[in-house]
Amino acid sequence: MKITVGIPRALLYYHYYPAWEAFFRSLGAEVVLSDETTKAILDAGVHLAVDETCLPVKLYLGHLVNLRDKGVDYIFAPRVVSVEERKYLCPKFLGLPEIARFCVPDLPELLTVEINVHQQYRRTISGLYQLAARFDRRPWKARLALRAAERAQECYEKRLKEGLTPYDVLSGKGLVKKHGSMKVAVLGHAYNVNDPFISLGIIEKLRAMGVEIVTSEMLRSEEINTGADKLEKGIFWTFGHLLMGAGLHFLQQQEIVGLILVAAFGCGPDSLTCELVERFYKRRRSIPVLLVTLDEHTGEAGLVTRLEAFVDMLRWRKAV
Ligand code: SF4
Known part of the structure; x- marks a missing residue:
């Protein structure tokens, strides 16, 4: 049976899902998405989050609950610090794996990797190789997975530039x-x-x-x-x-x-x-x-x- 990796349909899903999906699929994993948002998913997140949390992070927690209840083996929860030179994501993204762990009980293991293109590019790549090795220890498989991710992302962004959301x-x-x-x-x-x-x-x-x-x-x-x-x-x-x-x-x-x-x-x-x-x-x-x-x-x-x-x-x- 294939290992299942859950991806919450929230936050950076809307930016990078095609790349993430291609990466895990090419390593032989089965990707499981949380369901489309419903009131129950939102309520679950609101219930677990502290009051001051922004709405999208509350929703993210609700999607984690949905994946946990689906019984996935892992949940992909990267720590995305920066995706371009001299720019950063908001602090909520930096602490997302910890927010997830502390707010949602009984989660399966979180697959976290730090994406910090601005200051830690080499470490980011080596982190992705280490993550790939959890599924397949052959380095060439990691290379292929990264290339597949890149291609899928390019293709996705091309569609967006054609005027699609x-x-x-x-x-x-x-x-x-x-x-x-x-x-x-x-x-x-x-x-x-x-x-x-x-x-x-x-x-x-x-x-x-x-x-x-x-x-x-x-x-x-x-x-x-x-x-x-x-x-x-x-x-x-x-x-x-x-x-x-x-x-x-x-x-x-x-x-x-x-x-x-x-x-x-x-x-x-x-x-x-x-x-x-x-x-x-x-x-x-x-x-x-x-x-x-x-x-x-x-x-x-x-x-x-x-x-x-x-x-x-x-x-x-x-x-x-
Ligand atoms: S930028 Fe940060 S604080 Fe604002 S909605 Fe996104 S995650 Fe929440």
């Missing part, structure tokens, strides 16, 4: 780009915007209203960097840089008629970045901005009303 690609439910009568940028962490339960299906609701949405994942890194270069001082948080760079890039695009910022309750970096992006939009070009803050109590009816009012207002502005 992470959820479109990962769920396999929307592999054709959706056009609409007007373009609206939706900015927020991929793990919030793309989880249909936690975001209350914001993307699909907008598309159903005839809106074409664009997100930061659809941009090339040069576009993000050029956007972010407009700031006097760079943001050293990877996701802050991504949101800010994408926001300032979209600000220059005349076809973008509105911006929706999706923030998570309890997220320190979001409170700063969203405020900054909003100020730029008010000062430089009067594009309407809607801020949606998600928490475990966000109601669907309220969100629909706000989205409908926002889209109606954009249509009215377009018509006059």
Whole structure:
């Protein structure tokens, strides 16, 4: 019987799942994903987390419980410190394996590896080799697994640049780009915007209203960097840089008629970045901005009303 490795359908799943899946599969393991988010999964995470924890981390804990209950042999819980030069992920990602261990009882063994591309590149690679050796001790198998991961990730990112969202690609439910009568940028962490339960299906609701949405994942890194270069001082948080760079890039695009910022309750970096992006939009070009803050109590009816009012207002502005 194959060894099973569980991967929570939360947080960095929306960024790196294709690479992780290819890595473990090519080492002969069976990859088991947690189920799509449900109220029970969210409630399990909320119950285990301390109150101040941000919503996405609470949800991550709920997905760990779901995997534990599926009886997987291991759960992959990397410690992702940095994925590019001179930028870091938020501290929650640095302590994620410990948060998982201390908050969720009776977890199977966590497979942790430190990903620190900025300061510890060689150690990161050797950590990945050690992880691979847990499944197959032949070094060439590790090389193949890393190459398979790289290829899968490139292929995934190419699909995103074609105008698809992470959820479109990962769920396999929307592999054709959706056009609409007007373009609206939706900015927020991929793990919030793309989880249909936690975001209350914001993307699909907008598309159903005839809106074409664009997100930061659809941009090339040069576009993000050029956007972010407009700031006097760079943001050293990877996701802050991504949101800010994408926001300032979209600000220059005349076809973008509105911006929706999706923030998570309890997220320190979001409170700063969203405020900054909003100020730029008010000062430089009067594009309407809607801020949606998600928490475990966000109601669907309220969100629909706000989205409908926002889209109606954009249509009215377009018509006059
Ligand atoms: S960036 Fe914000 S939402 Fe994401 S893990 Fe950190 S605190 Fe939570």
